[in-house]
Amino acid sequence: MSRDPLRVIQTSVTQSPVIKTDQPPSEPAKQKGRFRPALLLHEDHDLCPGCGEPIAIRLMLEVIEELGQAQNSIGVIGIGCYTAFTSSMDVDLVQALHGRAPSVATGAKRMRPDSLIFTLQGDGDMVNEGLQEVIHTAARGESVTCILLNNGVFGETGGHMTATTVLGQRTKNSIEGRDADYHGYPILIGDLLAQLGGTVYAARGSVHDAAGVVKTKNMLRRAFESQLEGGGFSFVEILTMCPTGWFVPTAEGPGYLDNVLGAVHATGELKNHERLVTTAQLLAETRPSGP
Amino acid sequence: MTRRLMEGSEAMVEAAIAAGCRFFAGYPMTPFTEVLEHFAAKLPEVGGVCINAESELEAVGMAWGALATGARAATGSTGQGLALMQESFSEMTRAELPLVVFHMARGQGDYFQATRGGGHGDYRHIVLAPENVHEGVALTQLAFELADRWRNPVQIYGDYLLAHTAEAVVIPTSDQPERPPKDWAVDGSLGGSGRSRNLNPLGMEKGTKGIEPEPFWKRLQAKHDEIAKTETRCDTESTDDADVVVVAFGSMARFARHAVRELRKDGARVGLVRPITLWPFPTDALAEACEGVKRVAVLEQNGGQMIDDVRLSILGRAPVDPIGGISSDAAGFGIGPIFNPDNVRERIRGALEGREVAA
Ligand code: SF4
Numbered sequence: 001m002s003r004d005p006l007r008v009i010q011t012s013v014t015q016s017p018v019i020k021t022d023q024p025p026s027e028p029a030k031q032k033g034r035f036r037p038a039l040l041l042h043e044d045h046d047l048c049p050g051c052g053e054p055i056a057i058r059l060m061l062e063v064i065e066e067l068g069q070a071q072n073s074i075g076v077i078g079i080g081c082y083t084a085f086t087s088s089m090d091v092d093l094v095q096a097l098h099g100r101a102p103s104v105a106t107g108a109k110r111m112r113p114d115s116l117i118f119t120l121q122g123d124g125d126m127v128n129e130g131l132q133e134v135i136h137t138a139a140r141g142e143s144v145t146c147i148l149l150n151n152g153v154f155g156e157t158g159g160h161m162t163a164t165t166v167l168g169q170r171t172k173n174s175i176e177g178r179d180a181d182y183h184g185y186p187i188l189i190g191d192l193l194a195q196l197g198g199t200v201y202a203a204r205g206s207v208h209d210a211a212g213v214v215k216t217k218n219m220l221r222r223a224f225e226s227q228l229e230g231g232g233f234s235f236v237e238i239l240t241m242c243p244t245g246w247f248v249p250t251a252e253g254p255g256y257l258d259n260v261l262g263a264v265h266a267t268g269e270l271k272n273h274e275r276l277v278t279t280a281q282l283l284a285e286t287r288p289s290g291p
Numbered sequence: 292m293t294r295r296l297m298e299g300s301e302a303m304v305e306a307a308i309a310a311g312c313r314f315f316a317g318y319p320m321t322p323f324t325e326v327l328e329h330f331a332a333k334l335p336e337v338g339g340v341c342i343n344a345e346s347e348l349e350a351v352g353m354a355w356g357a358l359a360t361g362a363r364a365a366t367g368s369t370g371q372g373l374a375l376m377q378e379s380f381s382e383m384t385r386a387e388l389p390l391v392v393f394h395m396a397r398g399q400g401d402y403f404q405a406t407r408g409g410g411h412g413d414y415r416h417i418v419l420a421p422e423n424v425h426e427g428v429a430l431t432q433l434a435f436e437l438a439d440r441w442r443n444p445v446q447i448y449g450d451y452l453l454a455h456t457a458e459a460v461v462i463p464t465s466d467q468p469e470r471p472p473k474d475w476a477v478d479g480s481l482g483g484s485g486r487s488r489n490l491n492p493l494g495m496e497k498g499t500k501g502i503e504p505e506p507f508w509k510r511l512q513a514k515h516d517e518i519a520k521t522e523t524r525c526d527t528e529s530t531d532d533a534d535v536v537v538v539a540f541g542s543m544a545r546f547a548r549h550a551v552r553e554l555r556k557d558g559a560r561v562g563l564v565r566p567i568t569l570w571p572f573p574t575d576a577l578a579e580a581c582e583g584v585k586r587v588a589v590l591e592q593n594g595g596q597m598i599d600d601v602r603l604s605i606l607g608r609a610p611v612d613p614i615g616g617i618s619s620d621a622a623g624f625g626i627g628p629i630f631n632p633d634n635v636r637e638r639i640r641g642a643l644e645g646r647e648v649a650a
Contacts, residue, residue: 038483039482039483041485041497041498042498044500046500046501064482065483069479069482070482070483071479071480071481071482071483071484072479072480072482073479073482074359074360074477074478074479076356084500086489086491086495086497087489087495087496087497087498087499087500087501088497088498089487090482090483090484090485090487090497091479091482091483091487092477092478092479092480092481092482092487092488092489093477093487093488093489093490093491094355094356094359094477094490094491095386095489095490095491095492095493095495096352096355097352097378097379097382100348100349100352100355100379102352103344103348103349103350103351103352103353103355103356104352104353104355104356104359105356106342106349106352106353106356107314107316107352107353107354107355107356107357107358107359107360107364108356108357108359108360108477109356110314110340110342110353110356110357111313111314111340111356111357111360111361111362111364112360112478112479115478115479116479132345132346132349133345133348133349133352136345136349
């Protein structure tokens, strides 16, 4: 057995600027802090500092608003840290069981074909607990959009291995790092879904930096647009920071996301109607020299 | 209105569609399969949808989504398939979704599953047990009414005999009285208004942080207490002067009724109590019907499940004895040799004579 799992992990990660909390924020920072998307009832939340999920949720709400779908959207929400946002997202919501959101979305869409129906799920929710749900929903070509917030751990339980945890990644139940011989390999869910006939759009974005945020927002827009065109299943996977579940300092979260998770779950469009690309191809394009 | 000869599965599906059911999802399993087949054939004709789900987990999830939009929707299976759905059943009860479940069980061994459930937390389902196809039709329509009235799941507990016996029945036409609008259902329209909905099993409210489980669970408890008070249904026959009262439900009660009538012709003082709602169990009606009897004989096709509820109703005022037992066909589909008029009559005669009746 190969017992050198950590070699896969690049340990030097880029630092993000630390926000000083021992003095009042600057005026631009205050303005930024007061900003909230129209579809968010209030800006309070209990998620950790440096968490990537609120960024992804903001993008999703902005796109719904920009597409004029605020009064036509139904979200089906999984169980994870992001579930806390069900009390503040100003969109009609249905809370699903862990893993079961794609089926609930299917039932809702079949009864309301003109509504914009999306799921919001984490990697534990979608790729562990409910993998067959999302695969069959895609295969049936349901015109719903499944959004995956992928941070490679069960953040809410405190940082445990999921089906997307990359080799070498330390979690509370793979304490020496994920070892292929012992724990098996991560699932590249985007590839699984992209190759199914019912899928019209599949993409993987990341919110580790500003460029990634912009690209991710465009992916969400394209996914929702393909749903509104009625073509079939659409999927956006968003890599998000989870410094708490990774046991890294908050400021190192974005760098860790890009260097560790992003080096396996490469970002880019996997399917846009007829155009099909694999993660391996994306990796070769975006990181020719390897991780 | 014309009578048509239909097997139970078809008749109940027709009744469901007449009651406005427009969505069904299921996974085939004997003896429930024909319910799925009939929904698959008939729902598209009325603009509805029937999905052959990838498993029972997804079937109930799909019904959840359809119900959330305010549609009348159902799922179903046998006890085995329902075992897989239990997590959703308990959470859908907390999300207050009016699910109707067609349970075509492999016999009566799923009484505990139906009335206690295998899900988590405090929750209750209304359980209706039709004796024959004619009543299957009526109780199917009642199931949709009760589910909406209480915003609570309702299960129809049938079996192989109910699903596959053909009877001449009339399906009431679909001109239902106007149903009150479901203002709790999600349609997306309140997005951005500050009053958007969150249909959830956690007691979570929009605009507030966190959850307060205790008051939420207590409110549901109060609702279930109210259902228990108001929705019991029970059928009694010849109990006024009875020495022995037989208690039986569903198909078993059909055989018991036949035997009780035959024994009455011979002058035996025997009566029948048939719970129609297995939950809420008709405790008071049963206790009243059994006042002054020498013996209460429980005829059920299982190792002794409903007998617990009978004993809790009789509270020691008369001996309560089992006269049924486990009885199965070779395939385990729930049509055992106990379903035989002579067999049932002899068991009841044994109870009348004070003999112990072997299972
Ligand atoms: S545990 Fe991870 S996913 Fe959860 S709130 Fe904290 S950083 Fe975000």
